[in-house]
Amino acid sequence: MTADTTLHKAPAVPGASGAPARPPRRRPASPARRSGWTPWLYLLPALVLLGGLLVYPIYQLGLISFLEYTQAQVSGGEPTTFQGFGNYATLFGDSQFWQVLLATVLFATACVLATLFVGCALAVLLTRIRALPRLALMMAALGAWATPAITGSTVWVFLFDPDFGPVNKVLGLGDFSWTYGRYSAFALVLLEVLWCSFPFVMVTVYAGIRAIPAEVLEAASLDGASQWRIWRSVMAPMLRPILVVVTIQSIIWDFKVFTQIYVMTNGGGIAGQNLVLNVYAYQKAFASSQYSLGSAIGVVMLVILLAVTLVYLRLVRRQGEEL
Amino acid sequence: MSTRALLRVRRPGRLAAEAAALVIAAAVAFPLYWMVLSAFKPAGEIQSTEARPWTLAPSLDSFRRVFEQQEFGRYFLNSLIVAGTVVIASALIAFLAATAVTRFRFKFRTTLLIMFLVAQMVPVEALTIPLFFLMRDFGQLNTLGSLILPHLAFSLPFAIWMLRGFVKAVPEALEEAAYIDGASRTRFLWQILFPLVFPGLVATSVFSFISTWNDFLFAKSFLISDTSQSTLPMALLVFFKPDENDWGGIMAASTVMTIPVLVFFVLVQRRLVSGLGGAVKD
Numbered sequence: 001m002t003a004d005t006t007l008h009k010a011p012a013v014p015g016a017s018g019a020p021a022r023p024p025r026r027r028p029a030s031p032a033r034r035s036g037w038t039p040w041l042y043l044l045p046a047l048v049l050l051g052g053l054l055v056y057p058i059y060q061l062g063l064i065s066f067l068e069y070t071q072a073q074v075s076g077g078e079p080t081t082f083q084g085f086g087n088y089a090t091l092f093g094d095s096q097f098w099q100v101l102l103a104t105v106l107f108a109t110a111c112v113l114a115t116l117f118v119g120c121a122l123a124v125l126l127t128r129i130r131a132l133p134r135l136a137l138m139m140a141a142l143g144a145w146a147t148p149a150i151t152g153s154t155v156w157v158f159l160f161d162p163d164f165g166p167v168n169k170v171l172g173l174g175d176f177s178w179t180y181g182r183y184s185a186f187a188l189v190l191l192e193v194l195w196c197s198f199p200f201v202m203v204t205v206y207a208g209i210r211a212i213p214a215e216v217l218e219a220a221s222l223d224g225a226s227q228w229r230i231w232r233s234v235m236a237p238m239l240r241p242i243l244v245v246v247t248i249q250s251i252i253w254d255f256k257v258f259t260q261i262y263v264m265t266n267g268g269g270i271a272g273q274n275l276v277l278n279v280y281a282y283q284k285a286f287a288s289s290q291y292s293l294g295s296a297i298g299v300v301m302l303v304i305l306l307a308v309t310l311v312y313l314r315l316v317r318r319q320g321e322e323l
Numbered sequence: 324m325s326t327r328a329l330l331r332v333r334r335p336g337r338l339a340a341e342a343a344a345l346v347i348a349a350a351v352a353f354p355l356y357w358m359v360l361s362a363f364k365p366a367g368e369i370q371s372t373e374a375r376p377w378t379l380a381p382s383l384d385s386f387r388r389v390f391e392q393q394e395f396g397r398y399f400l401n402s403l404i405v406a407g408t409v410v411i412a413s414a415l416i417a418f419l420a421a422t423a424v425t426r427f428r429f430k431f432r433t434t435l436l437i438m439f440l441v442a443q444m445v446p447v448e449a450l451t452i453p454l455f456f457l458m459r460d461f462g463q464l465n466t467l468g469s470l471i472l473p474h475l476a477f478s479l480p481f482a483i484w485m486l487r488g489f490v491k492a493v494p495e496a497l498e499e500a501a502y503i504d505g506a507s508r509t510r511f512l513w514q515i516l517f518p519l520v521f522p523g524l525v526a527t528s529v530f531s532f533i534s535t536w537n538d539f540l541f542a543k544s545f546l547i548s549d550t551s552q553s554t555l556p557m558a559l560l561v562f563f564k565p566d567e568n569d570w571g572g573i574m575a576a577s578t579v580m581t582i583p584v585l586v587f588f589v590l591v592q593r594r595l596v597s598g599l600g601g602a603v604k605d
Contacts, residue, residue, distance in 0.1 A: 306444060
């Protein structure tokens with residue numbers, strides 16, 4: 001109820017939450033509104049699935065992260081013992097964890113910035129060209145978007161293959177191996193992530209720009225504003241809600257990158273130099289059977305992404321959007 | 324349209340922009356072109372260090388290897404079953420839930436909406452560990468159900484969140500008119516609301532289809548011993564060999580795996596663009 005009152009900004013609910021007994025004027029009591037259990041009936045399948053396969057596993061994830069849980073416990077050979085914060089202490093005491101955390105944050109930030117910049121720039125470009133080149137760019141982007149992460153990753157590795165790939169030939173790099181060095185491997189993965197994730201930003205922002213009234217853009221252009229100026233002072237402010245959505249989605253997706261790293265750097269690179277948290281958790285759990293450590297890493301990721309969510313919610317609420 | 328006036332003002336600028344767009348389109352499409360090209364190249368050319376961007380002797384050898392070496396048809400079918408079930412079930416369940424949260428006022432409505440938003444942030448990969456134990460306890464390991472159920476659950480929050488805008492866009496007057504005309508709530512839901520929201524369902528289903536079709540983490544983790552239940556991504560990984568990758572096989576398998584998604588995209592393309600605009604504009 002409290003969330004209700006704070007989230008509904010002024011125009012939507014004048015006093016609705018204060019007086020539930022008397023239906024507010026603006027919402028006539030149609031049959032759909034009156035019966036209390038119908039919405040719950042509609043929600044039932046979704047809630048059952050989410051409860052069983054999302055909420056309960058999250059609870060279990062938290063639980064396992066506080067237990068001693070290795071192969072011995074999985075097979076039932078040894079009883080599970082409560083570790084308290086032992087797993088977290090182990091994790092935070094491990095310098096590799098901090099290294100991976102830093103790499104994850106930097107890598108995700110680079111991916112998000114690159115995706116947003118390229119996506120927005122191409123969206124603006126789309127509005128300035130005629131139908132045919134627009135269709136070409138749109139189709140190419142949709143193709144990249146549609147490509148499954150795993151096939152996209154393999155194709156990119158092949159393109160940059162030191163022996164058989166065309167990229168090294170064209171750039172004259174000889175047999176330079178992109179996946180050998182830490183930074184070149186990250187750069188390669190970043191390119192692939194950019195390739196498959198900019199289309200979402202481009203298409204969404206393009207749809208948003210088309211919704212801006214023509215007169216506004218015309219006026220700006222007649223006043224002699226440069227393209228950059230029009231973007232910064234006219235389009236970007238009007239597109240703010242859309243930009244917030246694509247930014248947050250990009251953060252969520254790029255922070256959780258798994259397939260690309262796993263496939264392109266062969267499970268995290270040489271000596272784990274290209275690990276990000278997601279792959280790190282997986283390797284800890286399934287490769288070295290340290291399920292509790294893997295779960296602790298998962299909890300850390302969850303906390304970080306929840307923080308991002310809270311920032312997002314604040315932004316949405318500041319805009320006064322009704323949920 | 325909105326930019327036509329701008330275009331008239333700067334003609335040379337537009338030509339440069341169009342040239343740039345075409346170059347970028349070619350660059351973006353190049354990996355896909357290379358994938359298909361390599362799939363058709365004869366073995367000798369793939370392993371040659373020349374890396375020519377064309378082939379004079381296209382061959383189906385790589386595809387033959389893909390289809391013959393393993394039970395590729397079965398993997399393909401398994402992938403289709405999993406993705407198809409998830410897309411249809413997720414669309415129906417999300418439609419019901421989106422209707423509930425947009426067309427009814429009830430206690431905890433806003434709380435639920437926030438939960439759906441938060442649920443999208445959950446790193447699915449991190450849940451592989453507890454889900455593995457869950458599937459084991461329910462005897463679902465090595466079954467397609469172990470892939471369908473989690474993907475269904477994980478596709479729901481985003482689908483509900485996105486469908487909300489579409490359900491909201493249907494005017495309330497229409498609903499009231501339907502009831503005045505004597506339609507039952509169920510009739511309104513399936514015969515009036517559902518067709519109107521259908522474009523939104525299509526846009527949403529793209530996301531659930533892709534994430535399910537692409538998944539290899541769950542397949543890798545839950546289908547441990549029974550390879551007859553494997554899905555396409557697993558079949559692709561087989562061609563990665565520690566000593567020397569079979570690039571022809573990998574590219575052919577990738578091509579086969581990408582085509583259904585491309586077809587799906589082309590089919591829903593127009594609805595997707597308008598759907599995204601609608602969902603975001605809200």
